[in-house]
Each structure stands twice: as structure tokens, then as C-alpha cells.
Amino acid sequence: MTTIKVIELIGESQKSWTEAVENAIAEACETIDGISGVEILSLKGTVRDGKIVEYKANVQLAFPVRDKREQNL
Template sequence: MVVKVIELVGTSRHNWTDAVDNAVTEAAKTLDDIMGVEVTNFTANIDNGRIAEYKADVKVAFHVH
């Protein structure tokens, strides 16, 4: 079996969990057989002293056919 890993950044206006989920959901639109993810970093954009956008750096692993 061969597994490929790509790095993505997911975003959300609500929280980091949604940011990770959004990255996986978007990846699943074009990738088959996603096996897992590794979250490598959490960051956020700030606007007027508040978090405006949550960001999650994720590595997505999928089976290569």
C-alpha cells in the first residue's frame, strides 16, 4: 500500500474544530480513501481585539491507488 500526505489549512469563523473539519470536508471532495489527519498547528486572525477567523494546519493522509 502507498499513502500520500498533503498539507492543508482549514478555516472557520466559529472554532478550531470546525477549521479541521472544513479542511477534511474539502479534501474529501477530490480525494478518495482519506485515512487520517494530523493537526500540526492552530492559528487565528484577529480583528478589533477578537478572533475573526480560526485556522488549522492539517496533514491529510490518503491511500494511493
Template sequence: MVVKVIELVGTSRHNWTDAVDNAVMEASKTLEDILGVEVTNFTANIDNGHIEEYRADVKIAFQVH
């Protein structure tokens, strides 16, 4: 088996878990056989003292055919 890993950034206005989910859902639209996800970093954009957008840097592994 050969596995390829790509890096993506998921975003959400609600929380970091949703940011990761959004990255995986978007990737699954064009990738088949996703095997796993690794979260490498969490960040957020701040506006007026409040978190405006949650960001999750992820690595998504999928099988190459």
C-alpha cells in the first residue's frame, strides 16, 4: 500500500473541532480512501478581543491506487 499525505487548513467560526471536521469534509469531496488525520497546529483570528475564526492545520493521509 502507498499512502500520500497532504496539508490543509480548516476553519470554523465555532471551535477547533469543527475546523478539523471542515478540513476532512472538504478533502473527502475529492479524495478517496482517507485513512487518517493528524492535527499539527491550532490558531485563531481575533477581532475586538474575541475569537473570530478558529483554524486547524491538519495532515490528511489517503491511499494511492
């Protein structure tokens, strides 16, 4: 039986909401193994002079909980 953990993150980009989601996933992958799903909760942006200058994506990422703890030798 697999237990899944879900965490919530906010990714940021200066180019697009897609890149903001991808940035959140890429950064999480640096410390979390086995990410298997993403849910986009909301998309927000910062506007200056009539243009979007920062894109933010609030996401939930899912990954399996490990069966056993790794032992540091």
C-alpha cells in the first residue's frame, strides 16, 4: 500500500504561468523524490504599467511516502 503526501508551493516566473508551475516542480525535485502529480490551485500576477511583470502559481505536488527511513552510515 502506498501513502501519498501532498505539499503546497508557490512558483514564480517573469515569463509565464506555465514557467511558474515548472519552476515550482523543478525546485521541489531538488529535495523530493518521486513527484507524481501536480494540481494548480490558483494563478496570480503582478501588474506594472499595464503589463504583467511577475507570474505566480499556487500548486500542490503529490509524492509517495517512503516505506523505510534511510540510514546514514
